[in-house]
Amino acid sequence: MVSVTDLQEMYEAMVTARQYEERLQEEYLEGKQPAFDISAGPIPGELHLAAGHEASGAGVCQHLRDDDTVTAPHRPHHIAVAKGVDLKRMTAEIFGRETGLSKGKGGHMHLFDPDVNFACSGIIAEGCPPAVGAGLAAKKRNTDSVAVAFLGEGAIDQGAFLESLNLAAVQDLPVVFVVEDNDWAISMPKDRVTDVENGARRADGFDMPGTRVDADDAVAVYEAAREAIGRAQDRNGPSLLEVQVHRRMGHFMGDPEAYRSDEDKAAAERRDSIDRLEADLRAHGVDDETIDELRSSARERVEEAIEWAKEQPEPEPADAHEDVFTNPPSGVTDSEPNVAKTETGGDD
Amino acid sequence: MAQQEKDPAEGGQTDRSLTMSRAMVEAIAHEMREDDDVFYMGEDVADYGGIFDSTEGLLEEFGRDRIMDVPISETAYIGAAVGAAQAGMRPIAELMFVDFFGVGMDQIYNQMAKNTYMSGGAVSVPMVLTAAVGGTYNDAAQHSQTLYGTFAHLPGMKVVVPSTAYDAKGLMHNAIRDDDPVVYLFHKRLMGIGWLPAPDGPKTPVPEDEYTIPFGSADVKREGSDVTVVTLGLHVHRALEAADELADDGIDAEVVDLRTLVPLDTETVRDSVAKTGRLVVVDEDYRSFGVTGEIVARVAEAEDGLAALEAVERVAVPDVPLPYARPMENEVIPDAEDITDAVRAAHGDE
Ligand SMILES: Cc1ncc(C[n+]2csc(CCOP(=O)(O)OP(=O)(O)O)c2C)c(N)n1
Numbered sequence A: 001m002v003s004v005t006d007l008q009e010m011y012e013a014m015v016t017a018r019q020y021e022e023r024l025q026e027e028y029l030e031g032k033q034p035a036f037d038i039s040a041g042p043i044p045g046e047l048h049l050a051a052g053h054e055a056s057g058a059g060v061c062q063h064l065r066d067d068d069t070v071t072a073p074h075r076p077h078h079i080a081v082a083k084g085v086d087l088k089r090m091t092a093e094i095f096g097r098e099t100g101l102s103k104g105k106g107g108h109m110h111l112f113d114p115d116v117n118f119a120c121s122g123i124i125a126e127g128c129p130p131a132v133g134a135g136l137a138a139k140k141r142n143t144d145s146v147a148v149a150f151l152g153e154g155a156i157d158q159g160a161f162l163e164s165l166n167l168a169a170v171q172d173l174p175v176v177f178v179v180e181d182n183d184w185a186i187s188m189p190k191d192r193v194t195d196v197e198n199g200a201r202r203a204d205g206f207d208m209p210g211t212r213v214d215a216d217d218a219v220a221v222y223e224a225a226r227e228a229i230g231r232a233q234d235r236n237g238p239s240l241l242e243v244q245v246h247r248r249m250g251h252f253m254g255d256p257e258a259y260r261s262d263e264d265k266a267a268a269e270r271r272d273s274i275d276r277l278e279a280d281l282r283a284h285g286v287d288d289e290t291i292d293e294l295r296s297s298a299r300e301r302v303e304e305a306i307e308w309a310k311e312q313p314e315p316e317p318a319d320a321h322e323d324v325f326t327n328p329p330s331g332v333t334d335s336e337p338n339v340a341k342t343e344t345g346g347d348d
Numbered sequence B: 001m002a003q004q005e006k007d008p009a010e011g012g013q014t015d016r017s018l019t020m021s022r023a024m025v026e027a028i029a030h031e032m033r034e035d036d037d038v039f040y041m042g043e044d045v046a047d048y049g050g051i052f053d054s055t056e057g058l059l060e061e062f063g064r065d066r067i068m069d070v071p072i073s074e075t076a077y078i079g080a081a082v083g084a085a086q087a088g089m090r091p092i093a094e095l096m097f098v099d100f101f102g103v104g105m106d107q108i109y110n111q112m113a114k115n116t117y118m119s120g121g122a123v124s125v126p127m128v129l130t131a132a133v134g135g136t137y138n139d140a141a142q143h144s145q146t147l148y149g150t151f152a153h154l155p156g157m158k159v160v161v162p163s164t165a166y167d168a169k170g171l172m173h174n175a176i177r178d179d180d181p182v183v184y185l186f187h188k189r190l191m192g193i194g195w196l197p198a199p200d201g202p203k204t205p206v207p208e209d210e211y212t213i214p215f216g217s218a219d220v221k222r223e224g225s226d227v228t229v230v231t232l233g234l235h236v237h238r239a240l241e242a243a244d245e246l247a248d249d250g251i252d253a254e255v256v257d258l259r260t261l262v263p264l265d266t267e268t269v270r271d272s273v274a275k276t277g278r279l280v281v282v283d284e285d286y287r288s289f290g291v292t293g294e295i296v297a298r299v300a301e302a303e304d305g306l307a308a309l310e311a312v313e314r315v316a317v318p319d320v321p322l323p324y325a326r327p328m329e330n331e332v333i334p335d336a337e338d339i340t341d342a343v344r345a346a347h348g349d350e
């Protein structure tokens, strides 16, 4: 059974992620008013917020250690927070600062924190094969670490996912695939793109255990993930877990969501896994004061990270030329413009 | 320059200007009305109307059978477009961002591009692959590339890169009617999307009537006698901006918009360089092994090409992935100032 400590830690991760994204949203919109221009303001580019997905990140990552690998998709913040990614450096990265996780080269869709073996990326389902690779390394090196690939329900139609299931299964690798089903892939509802309502059934074709957690409930995710991750740790092969979550926001900031009914949006907001976990905490005898403390310490941490990030220096333009290779080859193309041919420049 | 109707006034009503996305959609809608075999597949192309407005309004007129939202399975639906084209239909498949081409690349370059040749001409693949290209809004390494040089490098695909609404419409008509696979790459910054403001240039008068712009006809967007600037896509507008500034200093730059990479209008480029003697190639693709090098080679290969060439400059993305943070993205994507500098250097004023 889930312990009170686990409940509190999951609550903390979820509240931190929610508050973090609320603050990011505020910062993001600065400079984008009154007219929304995606390239303006202190945080430019796309921003995919995960409000409504928190139970999945927290319920799964509660079982993970730093040496377990996580790959996340384009909607990564709640997973990164739950995995223990350095919040300050992640924030600095999102603000495009020099001290960010990737020195400002990656941005919010490409966060890498090797200290806790976390990475995310922007092409649908492309995190699955590297998670299989982390599982393969664990098996070859005979460690008990595991790998978890997170992806959206829209991503389970992608070859990279299905091929990864098969490879992980045939090699008996310690990998867990976690599908976050928020009912939408941008504007496309699930039933428009697949005939299979329960995505966990994709596992059947690979003779792999597949479980769907139907409720947006951190405790239910925690229980299902314990089994799947335990199976991986015990060397009993991969599992697939699908988790019902909700998309409380547009697909990306700036998404007009004209394709989505007001009722659908309101329903997503009603089913708040954070409220639900709070009720669980009370049922386990955690008092209001403790809950308030968890919330305010989360807020402080978020505020501190954002303030810190905003004070960080921007990268120098010339930094753009660094880091293409770990061992830069000699003779790379010079980025200076060619010198115009002059009369003195003989042909031979 | 190949003959074409250059003055929009000749093509019909001209007092309306369209964004590039509206012009593109107008051509698609026209072709769909004319030919039941034309249909459109992609992610978020139905209710959403395309993330970059590439199919805005088409669902309402043509319904879900012809404006098809498809699963996030690029290999399957791009390959399905190849198969449908070989069966005689005229599919348009959209890759939301060109950066995702890796997912469906086998279908693109081993089937779409090669089936005609491998069948000794027995099979044709009359399809269009559309994709959004380009950076300038800090979407980082996986969502900001242009990659048009890669498609142009691999034989078997015609490659179209419009820079204005007028060109976008005429080139789209031609793309759908063409019996070969056409890769139609539109720059996000030019489309006129609400959340990604376009510069002034791409919104142009567009005739209501249909018209085609033949492939392989570059367009001299600005005439000049001192330096030839060859470019395409977004950088046509940046080059025009640079040319205006240079004019104040008495340097008269000619701006050639390639409009298609395959086929390439080598003649227009060579004629211009024969006149100016100085060549600046500007490109938002990677510098090495790409468009800039190819253009320089084509000029050099001409009879007396090297002799006529007094100066050459390349302005392109250095060989690094696109970085996220603003100062670094600005560093690597050429802007008007980079172009002005290169033109001045070619002109000999350092
Ligand atoms: C290969 C590829 N195709 C398309 C996209 C564009 N895209 C980004 S997110 C997204 C929808 C993803 O839906 P889902 O997997 O359900 O995740 P969610 O956004 O709902 O969390 C799409 C189509 C992409 N990034 N990569």
Ligand SMILES: [Mg+2]
Pocket: A152, A153, A154, A180, A181, A182, A183, A184, A185, A186
């Ligand atoms: Mg989804």
